Amino acid sequence: MPDIHRTTEQFEVAATMAAIESMQGTLSMARALVISGREVELAGLDKEAQRLCAAVACLPSDSGQSMLASLIGLTREVDLLSVCIPRP
Numbered sequence: 829m830p831d832i833h834r835t836t837e838q839f840e841v842a843a844t845m846a847a848i849e850s851m852q853g854t855l856s857m858a859r860a861l862v863i864s865g866r867e868v869e870l871a872g873l874d875k876e877a878q879r880l881c882a883a884v885a886c887l888p889s890d891s892g893q894s895m896l897a898s899l900i901g902l903t904r905e906v907d908l909l910s911v912c913i914p915r916p
Contacts, residue, residue: 841891844883848898851876855905862912 851873858868884895 837888837891840883840887841894844880844887844891845895845898847880847883848895848902851880852898852902852905855902855909859905859909859912862909862914 854873858870861868884892884899887895
């Protein structure tokens with residue numbers, strides 16, 4: 829019989845990883861648009877980042893290590909985008 833608790837944890841980790849990858853893709857696309865001279869609307873990304881942080885915080889403590897590389901990649905993408913956005 830499968831361990832339902834473990835299966836739920838695995839699902840939550842997979843869903844959080846998918847959210848991290850999705851946000852990284854969104855930021856990468858925004859950066860490409862900014863580099864090409866287009867304006868991008870970033871409203872709502874802060875709320876999505878808050879939800880993502882809350883999801884990571886709710887995961888079992890042993891899950892964090894498996895997400896470390898993805899989270900570092902996400903922060904790098906934020907840094908790259910911030911460098912590309914023209915200052916007012």
